[in-house]
Amino acid sequence: MIQTYHNYDLSAMNTMALNSCADTAIVVHDEAALPSIRPTGRWFVLAGGSNVLLPSVLNATVILPRMLGKHILSENDDEILLEVKAGENWHDLVSHCALQGWYGIENLALIPGLAGAAPVQNIGAYGVQLEDVLVCVKVYDWENSQFLTLSREECQFSYRHSIFKEQPNRYLITAITLRLHKTATRIQSNYGDLHNQALTLATAAGRDDIHAIDIYHAVIAIRQSKLPDPAILPNCGSFFQNPIISHGQFQQLICQYPTMPHYPINDALVKLPAGWLIEQAGLKGGGITPILTHTKQALVLTNHAPQSATQHDIAITQNHIIVSVQQKFGITLVREPVWVNADGSYQ
Ligand SMILES: Cc1cc2nc3c(=O)[nH]c(=O)nc-3n(C[C@H](O)[C@H](O)[C@H](O)COP(=O)(O)OP(=O)(O)OC[C@H]3O[C@@H](n4cnc5c(N)ncnc54)[C@H](O)[C@@H]3O)c2cc1C
Incomplete structure (x- = not known):
């Protein structure tokens, strides 16, 4: 399903709170509708608006991917493959995984935005980047009008970079698949004071080993102590x-x-x-x-x-x-x- 709007106010849809209005906006709730969208002129994909600087007047069609859902593709004693639709809130996803005891993205807590935007700049924080856990990305390729699955290698990740920045407007990401672990073998805590803070939380919980949930809470505490909340200070x-x-x-x-x-x-x-x-x-x-x-x-x-x-x-x-x-x-x-x-x- 899609919804189309005209003269769409984006001022509250970018965390920098810049005054902005788009000609047309198309909200996509179901990726199956993508082939039917034929924007006239230029178009731009806007997810959570936390990494964009928008113009006052945007003479283009803004496409807002809002497909929701996540499901386990496969699971064994060690790991889990989780597919997440593009419109899922990233931090909510991290919270869910940390609470389940699934390791891999706990260091990326409190990064604003939606899951579908995470591969675009290969989000990273506290020693972990998305590419460390990403298996593949499902996309709609506007150039060839087809759905594709791109492997991690095909995404060409590097520091804050990917193929999605190289070839803007070609792909719309519809879902991402992550490989998460059920044990703490790959925990990443050697960044600044993260280890000490996580250990303090583990000790307070009566444990002598650090779990994903400890890293998650430590990262949140560190970020809140030094980064402004966009809802209060854009x-x-x-x-x-x-x-x-x-x-x-x-x-x-x-x-x-x-x-x-x-x-x-x-x-x-x-x-x-x-x-x-x-x-x-x-x-x-x-x-x-x-x-x-x-x-x-x-x-x-x-x-x-x-x-x-x-x-x-x-x-x-x-x-x-x-x-x-x-x-x-x-x-x-x-x-x-x-x-x-x-x-x-x-x-
Ligand atoms: C307070 C704060 C802290 C932050 N901390 C970090 C951090 O620690 N590490 C980090 O890496 N980033 C950080 N960011 C930046 C930002 O949160 C991330 O880049 C995030 O992934 C952007 O998600 P978004 O949904 O807001 O994307 P948007 O800002 O809406 O879009 C970003 C780009 O991705 C494209 N895009 C979005 N969705 C799709 C899609 N489905 N298909 C194709 N293209 C798409 C857009 O066209 C645009 O080019 C921070 C931002 C804020 C405000």
């Missing part, structure tokens, strides 16, 4: 990707900034925390009104004029930060959220 999470630089450039910077946090990727590449770079550029809590970096986490841009600020306001603060960090460190930050143009194209 934002779209990390605004910039953590830059990956050459070892040579890193050697020069670490001489100048000996306390600079860094994460070696391999012998040739080092990842730096973008939030630290922004903070060192003197922009923690700064920016240009109404778009300011968060006082506890400079990587998050917050909107202090919900429902009236526009993309233009975002661009001003974004460019100010990029120039400041470039001047201080010689590093060009790259935006993480998707910038949607008025004609529905995006980058």
Whole structure:
């Protein structure tokens, strides 16, 4: 089933709370209806709106995948294959799995958005990325008008990237399949203070080993202590990707900034925390009104004029930060959220 609307207000449908209205919106409740949708002109898929920067006027058709349901495809003593429809809320899914004692996505708790959007930027947090548990993705291929199943390899995942970013507007993700584990063999807790916090929770529950539910609660507590809730202070999470630089450039910077946090990727590449770079550029809590970096986490841009600020306001603060960090460190930050143009194209 589908529902079609005109002059559709999207201001409450993006976590940055940008003022936005679309020509046409099509809400899809059943993927079987997809072949019958033939949007005239450009179209754009909007899920939970937590990783997009929308224009005031969107002269395009917005497609809202809202297919619901999850079911176990197969199960044995060790693992479970779970298929989840695109419209399921991601955090609710994580909660469900952690409560069931299924390991794999507990580190990805409290990431806003819908399950179908998770493969697009290969969501990641606290040492885990979606690709670690993803088996395959069901899609509707608009180019060839057919339903397909893409394997994890075909999704071409890398850091905050996938084929869905490479080939925008080609695929609509209808469902994802995850491989989850029933034992804690693959628990990932060596990220910052996560292990200690999870162990404290396990001990309080009378256990000496960490379960998925402990990681889940620890991640929620850590995130709530430093990230603003979009429902209270609109934002779209990390605004910039953590830059990956050459070892040579890193050697020069670490001489100048000996306390600079860094994460070696391999012998040739080092990842730096973008939030630290922004903070060192003197922009923690700064920016240009109404778009300011968060006082506890400079990587998050917050909107202090919900429902009236526009993309233009975002661009001003974004460019100010990029120039400041470039001047201080010689590093060009790259935006993480998707910038949607008025004609529905995006980058
Ligand atoms: C407070 C906060 C914290 C965050 N923390 C993290 C984090 O820790 N790690 C992380 O990786 N991200 C994080 N994010 C970013 C965001 O939540 C994720 O990228 C999320 O997966 C986006 O889901 P969404 O449903 O909101 O997608 P949307 O923002 O609606 O869409 C994002 C992109 O995916 C495309 N898309 C969405 N659904 C489909 C579909 N079914 N088929 C094809 N294309 C589709 C859209 O066209 C768009 O290009 C955070 C955001 C916020 C606001």
